[in-house]
Amino acid sequence: MKKIVKQTLFSIARTADSIIGDWGLHIHSRGLSFEPEDRGRNQDAFRFEGTTHLSILRIIRLVKPKPDDVVFELGCGKGRALCHFARCHVRRVVGIEISKFLSEIAKSNAQSLRRPHAPIEILNMDVATAYLGEGTIFYMFNPFGAKTLKNVLENIERTYNVLKKPLVIIYMNATLSHIFNEFPWLKVFSDYHRLNGQRVLIYRTTNK
Numbered sequence: 001m002k003k004i005v006k007q008t009l010f011s012i013a014r015t016a017d018s019i020i021g022d023w024g025l026h027i028h029s030r031g032l033s034f035e036p037e038d039r040g041r042n043q044d045a046f047r048f049e050g051t052t053h054l055s056i057l058r059i060i061r062l063v064k065p066k067p068d069d070v071v072f073e074l075g076c077g078k079g080r081a082l083c084h085f086a087r088c089h090v091r092r093v094v095g096i097e098i099s100k101f102l103s104e105i106a107k108s109n110a111q112s113l114r115r116p117h118a119p120i121e122i123l124n125m126d127v128a129t130a131y132l133g134e135g136t137i138f139y140m141f142n143p144f145g146a147k148t149l150k151n152v153l154e155n156i157e158r159t160y161n162v163l164k165k166p167l168v169i170i171y172m173n174a175t176l177s178h179i180f181n182e183f184p185w186l187k188v189f190s191d192y193h194r195l196n197g198q199r200v201l202i203y204r205t206t207n208k
């Protein structure tokens with residue numbers, strides 16, 4: 001009984017967060033689940049599932065983006081998180097999404113966003129084959145499996161080895177956190193659990 005009450009309250013809170021948050025941003029990012037049409041080069045794309053506006057705002061408070069930051073949302077779905085980042089004073093925001101259907105929604109949300117402060121670009125492509133060299137903040141909400149996550153971290157590592165820029169990687173619902181152990185140049189800066197039990201990990205680069 002207690003469990004049912006808790007689940008009902010969670011569901012009401014989640015719906016309220018979606019309606020109020022979307023209204024505040026002037027976007028349409030609601031909707032629960034969607035299987036991408038293409039699962040990518042590594043065949044490991046996870047399905048679309050949005051996170052709450054409040055959890056994105058908490059991340060932004062922790063990370064404190066700066067004016068020279070370029071934010072990449074990897075597996076951006078309908079673009080909810082990138083819209084929040086674009087309201088910060090950052091240089092640029094890029095969303096990468098494998099589903100054509102979802103990327104079109106993300107584009108439309110980027111256009112309708114209320115009071116953006118940064119330009120937004122949406123790319124309909126597989127993250128495993130994308131150029132990520134310009135990014136300084138990377139946001140992921142459990143978008144893909146181990147192979148693509150490894151490709152992404154190796155890709156970011158290559159540019160980091162050359163440029164040595166400070167980087168932040170946000171991993172929401174961190175189901176594959178063990179993959180990060182292979183990248184010792186990344187250190188956990190924040191580690192907590194959301195009310196729904198999902199783990200959130202934020203990594204920063206160490207000085208190699």
Ligand SMILES: C[S@@+](CC[C@H](N)C(=O)[O-])C[C@H]1O[C@@H](n2cnc3c(N)ncnc32)[C@H](O)[C@@H]1O
Nearest residue numbers: 036040045048049050075077098126127141143
């Ligand atoms: C769990 S959803 C998160 C959506 C969004 N980041 C959010 O927080 O609302 C994961 C998204 O990643 C996308 N995705 C999965 N694999 C991908 C890949 N290899 N390249 C680009 N997008 C991918 C899926 O289509 C899905 O929209």
